Amino acid sequence: SRARLLSLVDAAGCPFFFPARAVVPSPGARGSVSCGGVVRAMDEAPPLPPALERQTTEAREQFLIDYSTQRAEERAEISLTEGWEICREYGVDVLTKHLMDGMVDRNPFGNRGYTSLYSISFMMTAQANTPDQSRPIYDNVGNVVETFLKDKVIPQLLDTQLVGTPLIRHFSKSWENHKILTKWMKMLFLHIDVGYVTNNNVATLTSLCLSKFLNVAFGQTCERVRQGVMELINSERAGNQIDREQIKSCIEVFVVMGLTQINQNIRAVSEISKMPPRLEVYETEFETFFLDASHSYYDHISSGWRDELSVADYLERCETVLREEKNRVHGYLHPSTERRLLLRVEEVLLSVPQADLVNRTNGGMYSMLVEERDDDLARMFRLFTREGVKDQEAPMTVLFEKFVHDQGMALLKARQAEVQRLEAEGKKETTADPTMIIAMIALYRKTEQRVQKLFGNHLNFHKAMRNAFQGFVNQTATPKYSNADLLVAYCDALLKGKERSEKLDENSIEERLEGAMHVFYYLNDKDDFAALYRDYLSKRLLGSKFASMEMEKAMITKLKQNQGPPFTAKIEGMVQDHQMIRDVVRGFEEHCEKSAVNLPLPASVQELTVGWWPQQPAIKVNLPKALGDFTQIYEKYFKDRTSGNKRLAWIFALGDAEVVGTFPKGKKYTIAVTTLQAVALDFLGGQNTPISCTQIMESLGTDIETTKRVLHSLSCGKHKVIQKSGPGGKGKINEEDVFTPSSEFQSKLRKFQIPMASLDNIGQIKAKVREDRSFAIDAALVRIMKARKRLGHQELVGEVVAQLTQFKPEVSQVKNRIGSLLEREYLKRVEDSQGDWTREYDYQA
Template structure:
């Protein structure tokens, strides 16, 4: 057919010509030996082009768009559906795959003929593209009618394969590919029209199997079958199911085979977990670990049985030992080879011991990590009054075992921080003092030393030596240095200064401890407005200190100070041992009988949190030195306070503590911050040495470097790498994004 370029092509004429091309395409799809030449293609394309570019009323773009869709609908209704309706089961699936392939070919060719519509008309009108129209026709007319039959046929084949029959996996892959492709970029059709029913059928199938196996098989035999089933389901995903189905399918199988029957399986007489532990069935225990380790709380019942086993075995060993304490630790090491081999039978005994113990040594107990518990245990052993029942040899032996146990704790840096940082202690004993720190960090070790709570300096040095041997010098660097000796000498010089300068005497027995940055932790300093009596003390000490040096800045940490105040109550006089904040508040009542919350806050210049704590301790706790209106158990900004002249107590000297502050959260936050710095430093060290390194190798080397202090999270390392890239320490290779280069 030759089209006149100057005469408008009418719709009927042009479409009749296009029908010849569509008919020829249908014959090609049916397998007839025909094809399109380049001239054929150009004539068909040109016909559409001319019919779309003619002037109105001969612009037939909309009509051709509609007829494009009608061509698919006519072919599907006349040819495709009749062919599919007469076939069933696997034959229907094969026919559907063939028709789907032909349909995509038809869409590809027709969209090329009508391509001018896609480029201009469809783009301007924001209509669905030609490819989408073709797929939508198939979805609405074929897929919607047959999806139920197709789903049932596929699930039947999957169940047949589970029973050991041979099935055509390529056919299943192609069929399930239709469910994915028909969603046009979304998995909604696959999930709603196939996966949901497939998962239900899988759960029902394995429920039936498990109900029989749990009765017929021993625990090892049952676990063998369960492991094989899980392996085959993962294999099924790799061959024909969509990859997104794997976690859902595995969860269903695990639930039916392992979770539902966990108690019956683990408690099986003569073959359950207890019997496997008793008989050292390493391979079976290893399989049990592999099966249950990925199930949420799946190892809890196994761990409970193991705990009972250890208790029984340990009790027997303790009864044979002279030293129950030392043998108790020995029990753990005696049992360790069995536990360790559960994870990997070929790993060395030492490595197995480490892996086994790390499972238990890093569990939380009542919300506390083992790192914190170990730090508290050390503090109790080393402080005064904590070890009266132990001689020096027993203390050294206990500390040695603590350090060995620390080897299995992954968060060693958290242990170090808690070891140096306890919950706030009661104020130190008199003489009354204001404590002065320059900066640094006060932890468990620091408190023992600073407040003279350490029972034995030799034991302090011993555990630091052992920790250095176990974890390295960097681990103990912040624990080893302190300048208390210099601080004591400084206090003696201050007393001499006062003795030689009677006119500068502050009028209060004052003890000040000056410490140096780096050895001691940072405590929050505040701009507390001191009463006149205390201001004079501070000024006197400043004058003295300036005679020693003019190049150091003194920062007063009032929260660690204590004061002894004489309270003159009507019944009798009582000595009050209080903190600096409390003392400052009480001295305000020398000038005023009644003060409001806001007046106290203004005069002391304290934050609300600190003010509420100190007023709570004075008016709502055991000793009500101050009366509060209204008389409630909490302090609010609307309260008023009066000195309680009628207060009395059977003691002539009482200590009034502040409510404790939970500093655990801050310790954990500080450790997290330090870990970020440590990861950054490790990455930079590695990259500075290597210059160019792949992502996986960089992560593994970073983990290896840091594992002596803590077990870094892979996600945290990845985040730090990205941060270092933004800060121009590293850059990604332009051709390989998983390769990093160091920027000098």
Template structure:
């Protein structure tokens, strides 16, 4: 064959393979007409081929296929293919492609690296473009003889364009891939690009895409008609070696980089490298490589140095480095099965817990037992808010980190320096804080800010283990706000109850809702009372504005005091009129008066200005005694009011502290020099001794309620299950009670024993750790 520069890329003219001549000598005539045109098409089709010549070549191929139908071989006749000829012409085309590629093979000799890539890409583009036109010339052959032959099982026959690809793979590719010459040239260019040098990405794209196009499954002709490629060649000749080279490259680079740079710098480097590899796939690789390349990069760059990242996590948390925390999260997130996060979850949980404990200790100062509710709640919320923003911003709101934070919050909120060993302290302080929010005295009582503050309360509420303690303290404070008309907003009160109902269910808030119903009933009752009094009494007789709340016993958490309180003379008429009115309205009902919760407004006339004192009924009874006496002893006041010594002592102390009264030698008198900037002076302040007693009373109620709840819960479970093992019963009780409180195992055991004694349960004789329900 010719090898001169002038004939490079041109096959010798009009050569017909012997196998074709043996089938039909007349094929030589047709081939002599067609082959010169193929030379033009395969070397310089843009300038050397006219439409007229193209049609001449097409007609020659077509006429041969039609006219040679009786020249088929005996093999073809046996296969039922004698009506359409074309096999000799097919072998001519196959032989031509092979001869044509000899010049390309020779041209590639001695080339390596980028020159080899450029030569290969140029030859590939010229060859495939030419083959695309050649297939059109032989389209009749494609549609008839080749189609029929394939359908009859010939696996070595292809449509013309696929035949061209098969010959390129057999002749050209196998030649340039000796010692992986072409693949190594690609890998060197990729390494240059990774090292920061500029390369021709389109060149690599052209060469690599040829591997995809040449992936013809020669054992399965079903893929041949449309030239649909397989990826076997792409994977064996390029992808496998590329992945191995990538792993080796990043193992070397990452090891050297971490030895000379900070962890944060390494994370930035890894982030950039992963982005580069993803872009590399877009630039010149088959998309299927992403599923293999990226995991290998992640394994080397992240998994291989995960301990380094884990060790840095605490430093980033301590330094509030949210951008770097986010970077670390996104890197470790790439590892399978969340294995990158496992150690970090424990670190984060411990970090949040330590922050919470430190914040409470700082807020408590030297007196943790008397920490203010507002300071306590603010400290807890600050820790929660700070770490929640870390989770949302840096850790993408990952549920695993949310769970770790919840676990830490539950721990430090229920057990810290302020609570000591009493898990009831946090619910009590949170309830007192909520009370301050919902009072009229709240400076931030604007609707929007109040609603947000209540939402903040519910954030902490969900972490409380003893939610029943919160309920009791909240009930007490709610009852006082309602009784004293100090609620900042009815809407806010309703909103808070709705939030509690959503969190704990209807039963949790049932009594709270009943309180509001009682308030509405009382309003209606007082309206009727006023109408009745206005109709039956002169206006002069009704000189006191009397309003009475009638509250259902058992709903309101109001303590009943046994006292011999003497109702002041000034209040007697109003008191008796209401008693009579109520008796007529509700025959058979008896009112129990809660004087310790009542309040009064008293106008003064003995000071330099006229003041209105806001006082409790007990304080009013004390002050009214000084209308008839200038000086009174403790015993005289006690006898006149009927108050218990401790109650009287506390109320006198408040009045002396407010400088309304003065004490001299165990005698009390009005301080005529009393002055105040406010004309309305609130003297109805809580007495510390009463607050302490109230806390004890609430906790006693909680303990009593818990015993009843445990009994009811156990009976309900056993009634449904009939028999149950001890461990299962304990677990079910803990689960069901979780929305109210965390019962201790000894408490549950004690309740079980009590129910056995009461014949609600019994032990199964042949299984002592199993209980049975007694119907």
């Protein structure tokens, strides 16, 4: 029987082999093996075949099989020279010829030819009488790879005629060939990797072959290849088609060379992609130059874009470029380049020209906001908030704040124009027109929606929006009424269930109140709003003019959430009082029934707590006998009920009554009026001759201003139940005017109301607010100094302004209150070592 030294190949193409220097005995062999393992005799080697060029694959394969079989059977040793010559000629040269010819077979040697080549190389390192030849074989592998690169690869790559796409194509092909060459070198001499490399701590065959490419081919061609790659990338940027796989192959060389420099244990080419990358070579030899070239490319081309394109089109082009650059990285660059590349491109395309793009007069951000080009605005925000833009969204927020402020100021100017129109027509300005407040609410909602939808709900845009709204909301359109006055009047109308002439259900009221609270949030003088709101609320509650108590409570809840419980304490007290009125009225009725008290007229009393309700002007009036008798009965009842511990004060200005009047034309009307109007009608109804304004004032016992307002409502309004004559013009009351019941009055309505101008003086309400502000500033100063003991002037003023949320005090106000506390010895100035006063204060307990 014959025996062979077999080299089996597993499914992955990796050969199993016998240990180095093993001897495989076989029956019938011509030589015998001694105990030392030395072969006594060997046959002559078979004659070598003709030159490689004249061989066929089958002939080479047959020669290798015959040679390896004979050597195995005869246990004959193979010299290094002979064995390497066979491995080179029938292995390496065959492979390189295939690679140079562009024919890459999966196995260029044939299956049996590869097995025989491996067996021959293995037998050279496993001979009993010959020293281990692994080192020379290892060196020969490196030398033959280096020779191939120098003779076949480098000359073509250095050809000056080879540039651009042909150069990259050739380099890419050379690299792919070298990976194939490296793989087969490792497979043909795998026993070297397992034995010699492992035992002597040298580079694996894969690392050795790759390092040859780095040291021999890459070093000499790197610059030309890099330049060619960048030219192709710029060509792709210009819209031309390129072979991305070739570029990817060239880029891979830079990455693999970095790994080859420091890693000698690469086992296979296929493992490179799975190993942690070392990017030193890639970054220094390619990426740095590539980033600079990209910056220069876009710096040159973007200036033309900005001259030719509108801002919107330019930004759209930039967004496309950034998307393409990202795809470019994913296509053939290393992933680590993505962030650095995008940063450089964002810098030159967006960061440098940002101010010009945002502030451009025609087509810039302001124009986009005016024209409501939401897609362009969203794109601008996305691009300018990218990492590579130095100023980020800051220039946009400045312009956004200006735009919103301008929109708000336009509303104020519209209000001014409307007031001027009214004055030109001889009409007075009132708070009844809610147009400006409604427009402010609409502007808020639109602006808020833009911030959320277009600007990513970014905090800085919210700040810009707040600054803009605070700027115009706290400016008055006209001197007579502030925006707080108009906002309170608008809320009053809503809580009465109407907006202009439209009647509202609870859902509509709730929605509009929510909008009003957005405007309220930006008011500086919230204490003004609270005082005026209480005044309006008192009229709604006492006149039962509110649409829904649930809506009243809902509004109080909104105010409390915005400003805290102390802000709404008095308002809540007013509502509580109103809800107790029914019990008070029922108690009085039960008292009258139980005590058999005969009332001179049907009437009821609403008891109010002084501290909660707005302070009303003290108006004296001479009541008719029936009404006077009623007040005396109620006062006795109240005194008995409270044991004299509470004092009762009548506020006739807030009362209401129904008067039945019969006029000369025979018609009877029921007229809803205030208590003061009822007293005046009762007095005038008993007069047969005209009576002057002054006489009426003396008879009623009121002041002249109150008398004029009462007479004006009865003689100058829609229902003129009193006839006026005298020097007073139309719609005006003069002290010398005379009045008589109107003999010509008639109305289609049998029951109607005669409204009267409020006796409240808004100026007095606001003066009281200013007075209360002084107390609030004093309290804040004492509170802060009690906690800090010593504080500088500027720090103290700053903390006071920060603590007071219901109004924004002027610095001069705070300074005056500090002076007042110094005079009252709550504070004391700090003296320095020389006895001079400093700008610090100490708290005096």
